Amino acid sequence: xxxxxxxxxxxxxxxxxxxxxxxxxxxxxxxxxxxxxxxxxxxxxxxxxxxxxxxxxxxxxxxxxxxxxxxxxxxxxxxxxxxxxxxxxxxxxxxxxxxxxxxxxxxxxxxxxx
Amino acid sequence: xxxxxxxxxxxxxxxxxxxxxxxxxxxxxxxxxxxxxxxxxxxxxxxxxxxxxxxxxxxxxxxxxxxxxxxxxxxxxxxxxxxxxxxxxxxxxxxxxxxxxxxxxxxxxxxxxx
Numbered sequence: 001x002x003x004x005x006x007x008x009x010x011x012x013x014x015x016x017x018x019x020x021x022x023x024x025x026x027x028x029x030x031x032x033x034x035x036x037x038x039x040x041x042x043x044x045x046x047x048x049x050x051x052x053x054x055x056x057x058x059x060x061x062x063x064x065x066x067x068x069x070x071x072x073x074x075x076x077x078x079x080x081x082x083x084x085x086x087x088x089x090x091x092x093x094x095x096x097x098x099x100x101x102x103x104x105x106x107x108x109x110x111x112x113x114x
Numbered sequence: 115x116x117x118x119x120x121x122x123x124x125x126x127x128x129x130x131x132x133x134x135x136x137x138x139x140x141x142x143x144x145x146x147x148x149x150x151x152x153x154x155x156x157x158x159x160x161x162x163x164x165x166x167x168x169x170x171x172x173x174x175x176x177x178x179x180x181x182x183x184x185x186x187x188x189x190x191x192x193x194x195x196x197x198x199x200x201x202x203x204x205x206x207x208x209x210x211x212x213x214x215x216x217x218x219x220x221x222x223x224x225x226x227x228x
Binding site: 041042043048090092106108 | 147149151153156157158159160161164166203205209211215216218219220221223
């Protein structure tokens with residue numbers, strides 16, 4: 001069973017607030033990912049990391065930022081939340097090595113910006 | 115460019131019926147991996163299966179079976195004798211060898227009615 005955690009699970013905030021979505025994994029995986037997903041819809045990669053101090057932007061333009069100071073931790077920050085940021089955010093991780101390793105997903109954070 | 119197409123947006127079946135979810139992929143690479151994930155209403159994506167491009171052997175796991183055909187670039191998923199607990203959104207995904215990003219299809223929502 002995958003050990004990847006996301007907090008909070010649900011968040012309702014007002015426009016203009018700064019928020020950080022937490023993601024941690026205890027599997028020692030080097031690769032971590034953030035996806036944005038509207039309910040039941042396609043996943044869009046917004047950030048990924050190959051390891052500590054490595055971060056890259058994904059395919060979907062996002063106003064969020066990420067950091068990777070520790071292997072196990074990959075937080076996502078929105079400096080000023082807007083209603084257009086309302087979505088589900090999924091964190092995932094996978095082992096180093098060939099790309100054939102599956103990604104393990106966290107339970108997601110459902111964000112609503114009023 | 116890589117692409118995964120799941121043409122069936124939503125399927126409804128009655129319990130105990132068999133159902134096949136279609137997945138068609140595009141890539142010019144010869145080495146790649148295909149995946150199926152299940153996303154129940156709780157939101158977390160659950161890994162179901164991985165296939166590499168050199169292994170066209172079909173696989174069966176309980177009520178689940180997968181048909182990989184390189185000639186038609188398809189990786190279809192069949193659930194035999196469906197159950198209500200199979201209700202979820204199912205995603206097909208592609209990744210390339212030595213590459214870290216997953217390309218997800220848009221998902222197929224399966225409704226299994228009692």
